[in-house]
Amino acid sequence: MYRNRNILSRVRHKLGRTLCLVILCSLVLGIAIIIRYYNKNSENNQQTVTRIVKFTKLMKNYMNYKLMGVKTATINVDLESFQFNDQLFTAYKWQDNSPETDSLCNALDRVLMGTMDPNNSPARHKKIWQIVEFSIKTICERISIPLPNNRVPWGHNWYAFSISIPRILVFATFLHRDQFNRPNREIEGWLRLLVPELLKTPKQSLGWIRDGPNAVMMAIPYLGANILLNRYDNAVGHADFKYVLKYIQINYVTSGEGFYADGGFVFHSNMRAYGYVYGSFVDFKLLADYYKFDSIAGKLEKIYNLLNNPSPKIRTQYGPWFSRTQNMSIGTKAYGTFGYNIIPSNSMISVRTVDFTLQFHGQKRYLGHYEADQANFNMLQYATMSRHYHYEDTDPILRLEFMTYYPGVISLNNKHIVLKTDPIFTTTQSFVPDDAQSILCQINDRTIGVYNTYNIRVLKFKVEEVILITDYGMTISYNVTQRGGNMGGIGNDTVFVSTNFGKLRNDITQDNSEKTTTKRVEFKNDSTICHTSGPTYLRKCTREEDNMDFYSFQMELDNNNCAAFSTYHTTVQPSIQNIATNVICENRYKLYYYKEHLFLIDVVDNVAAVGIGADGVHSIISFSAKTIKHELGAMCRIRGGEFSAASGIYKDITNNMRMYSLFTDVTANSNEDIMRRVGEATLKNK
Numbered sequence: 001m002y003r004n005r006n007i008l009s010r011v012r013h014k015l016g017r018t019l020c021l022v023i024l025c026s027l028v029l030g031i032a033i034i035i036r037y038y039n040k041n042s043e044n045n046q047q048t049v050t051r052i053v054k055f056t057k058l059m060k061n062y063m064n065y066k067l068m069g070v071k072t073a074t075i076n077v078d079l080e081s082f083q084f085n086d087q088l089f090t091a092y093k094w095q096d097n098s099p100e101t102d103s104l105c106n107a108l109d110r111v112l113m114g115t116m117d118p119n120n121s122p123a124r125h126k127k128i129w130q131i132v133e134f135s136i137k138t139i140c141e142r143i144s145i146p147l148p149n150n151r152v153p154w155g156h157n158w159y160a161f162s163i164s165i166p167r168i169l170v171f172a173t174f175l176h177r178d179q180f181n182r183p184n185r186e187i188e189g190w191l192r193l194l195v196p197e198l199l200k201t202p203k204q205s206l207g208w209i210r211d212g213p214n215a216v217m218m219a220i221p222y223l224g225a226n227i228l229l230n231r232y233d234n235a236v237g238h239a240d241f242k243y244v245l246k247y248i249q250i251n252y253v254t255s256g257e258g259f260y261a262d263g264g265f266v267f268h269s270n271m272r273a274y275g276y277v278y279g280s281f282v283d284f285k286l287l288a289d290y291y292k293f294d295s296i297a298g299k300l301e302k303i304y305n306l307l308n309n310p311s312p313k314i315r316t317q318y319g320p321w322f323s324r325t326q327n328m329s330i331g332t333k334a335y336g337t338f339g340y341n342i343i344p345s346n347s348m349i350s351v352r353t354v355d356f357t358l359q360f361h362g363q364k365r366y367l368g369h370y371e372a373d374q375a376n377f378n379m380l381q382y383a384t385m386s387r388h389y390h391y392e393d394t395d396p397i398l399r400l401e402f403m404t405y406y407p408g409v410i411s412l413n414n415k416h417i418v419l420k421t422d423p424i425f426t427t428t429q430s431f432v433p434d435d436a437q438s439i440l441c442q443i444n445d446r447t448i449g450v451y452n453t454y455n456i457r458v459l460k461f462k463v464e465e466v467i468l469i470t471d472y473g474m475t476i477s478y479n480v481t482q483r484g485g486n487m488g489g490i491g492n493d494t495v496f497v498s499t500n501f502g503k504l505r506n507d508i509t510q511d512n513s514e515k516t517t518t519k520r521v522e523f524k525n526d527s528t529i530c531h532t533s534g535p536t537y538l539r540k541c542t543r544e545e546d547n548m549d550f551y552s553f554q555m556e557l558d559n560n561n562c563a564a565f566s567t568y569h570t571t572v573q574p575s576i577q578n579i580a581t582n583v584i585c586e587n588r589y590k591l592y593y594y595k596e597h598l599f600l601i602d603v604v605d606n607v608a609a610v611g612i613g614a615d616g617v618h619s620i621i622s623f624s625a626k627t628i629k630h631e632l633g634a635m636c637r638i639r640g641g642e643f644s645a646a647s648g649i650y651k652d653i654t655n656n657m658r659m660y661s662l663f664t665d666v667t668a669n670s671n672e673d674i675m676r677r678v679g680e681a682t683l684k685n686k
Contacts, residue, residue, distance in 0.1 A: 149207025
């Protein structure tokens with residue numbers, strides 16, 4: 001009995017010792033796991049802090065860049081117009097109106113930037129943050145969770161909910177932490193609730209899939225929010241975020257959507273939508289700086305150089321790049337490129353000097369316009385027609401009330417014609433005229449020829465336009481044909497072409513019907529000569545805010561269906577020998593459209609450029625030897641291409657920068673012969 005007890009005691013002792021060892025090992029292992037967990041957490045926290053600091057720095061650079069274009073007075077107006085109720089900023093009825101929601105977000109962006117003003121008094125700084133907090137709360141309370149797919153919380157536009165509001169939430173969160181060294185629980189609460197719902201990925205929002213610059217802009221709040229929510233690794237590992245990182249590296253394409261080596265950009269299938277890249281430049285830059293992609297700055301600057309003016313004196317220019325507010329203008333930078341630039345992919349020419357800038361926009365079948373919603377759609381045709389000089393004191397905004405007075409614009413009785421369209425429920429549309437074509441060709445850096453044709457169904461007329469641009473100015477010839485009527489008028493309306501828009505230098509004599517007795521008028525910076533059998537008129541517009549007068553010299557298109565004008569900015573007056581359909585013949589240059597080719601010939605240097613209406617970006621173009629030799633002489637040679645005697649054609653490989661070929665050793669036909677043959681061909685095609 002005693003022995004059994006002794007054995008049992010020894011067993012208990014051994015079991016107790018084993019149990020103690022197990023417990024001790026478990027404690028050691030548990031402590032090791034806890035230490036490792038805390039070390040990992042500490043490491044993760046440190047990584048998060050590092051990412052927050054890095055993102056904050058780049059975000060402030062982003063906002064400072066945006067702030068350069070915002071005047072303090074504008075922010076003051078926003079602050080003064082704010083009221084602490086559901087209206088928020090008095091100028092915007094935003095609750096059910098998507099364009100007004102965009103304007104509201106822009107105002108809130110400006111106010112948020114105002115927190116960074118080093119000259120803020122403590123009271124002003126406090127007021128700005130009160131406005132930011134109240135605005136965010138008011139806006140976010142109207143967004144119901146969960147969000148249904150393919151619907152926006154209100155209005156018709158997705159942009160505010162997929163880009164603007166998430167970005168405001170993220171930037172306000174980071175900025176408050178930076179300025180007060182503590183989180184703002186109200187703002188961060190809305191960020192945690194809404195941003196993951198609004199932005200599933202940088203491409204997925206509200207049930208829709210976005211790409212291109214839209215995805216780049218969505219990636220900014222997506223990245224910032226996931227840094228803050230400690231979800232960075234999973235977020236940036238997603239295929240959609242990897243798509244954005246690849247996209248911002250701007251790999252060039254030779255067809256379809258994407259970036260072209262000349263700075264061209266195509267988006268939404270057929271839109272030459274430079275405005276997307278221009279508007280998202282800072283988003284590209286933030287991501288590129290965050291991930292140290294050094295190569296994209298130069299590529300983006302190509303686009304900026306094509307869009308921006310050379311002189312900081314000239315504030316803005318316009319074109320197919322504008323916002324939804326009927327303000328067709330774009331900011332300028334001092335590093336724009338001087339000289340003449342052609343972008344065939346956008347049918348655009350920019351002429352830049354120290355004193356002025358001038359742009360021409362051709363009509364292609366798919367001439368894209370940036371954010372062409374209903375508010376702007378009715379102005380697009382006029383923006384495309386307009387050939388507007390911009391000087392230091394030029395009105396920088398393309399104004400609806402002056403639209404028919406801008407040079408190059410064709411109007412009926414000086415009325416702004418609303419182009420009837422189907423209701424537009426998306427903000428991305430292309431203005432597509434009927435039967436449009438545009439050809440650009442260039443002999444040298446300073447001599448450019450353009451041919452445009454477009455048929456506007458709702459206005460019942462077709463326009464053919466030939467433009468010659470040289471060192472001393474430009475000459476434009478119009479051939480306007482009305483379907484089913486005479487050009488004396490459409491109904492009771494008369495057709496006018498405006499030729500210039502600037503400050504008048506000399507007096508113009510007018511008769512009782514306001515017709516002028518001269519075919520020439522001098523403006524402040526250049527002169528205009530009209531070549532038309534119809535009467536001319538001098539129209540005056542007054543800018544309301546400063547009572548400044550502007551003048552437009554106009555031609556009335558008569559039954560000859562053709563009119564032309566020249567402007568020049570040197571003492572050399574253009575020499576126009578005659579006017580014929582699709583022909584401009586001067587002493588040195590001959591420009592004409594014949595057999596679907598645009599011929600630009602320099603009779604002094606015996607060179608020529610021949611363009612065709614191809615809309616490709618990398619293709620082989622060919623010309624019949626019979627046609628070329630008839631127009632340029634039997635001894636002409638193609639530069640950079642080849643002549644095939646077997647096939648009887650000239651071949652030339654072109655690219656996005658050039659859809660035309662150059663020829664040397666040229667012998668031109670006489671002006672009379674050119675005009676006769678072109679005229680006969682035009683009559684035959686009618």
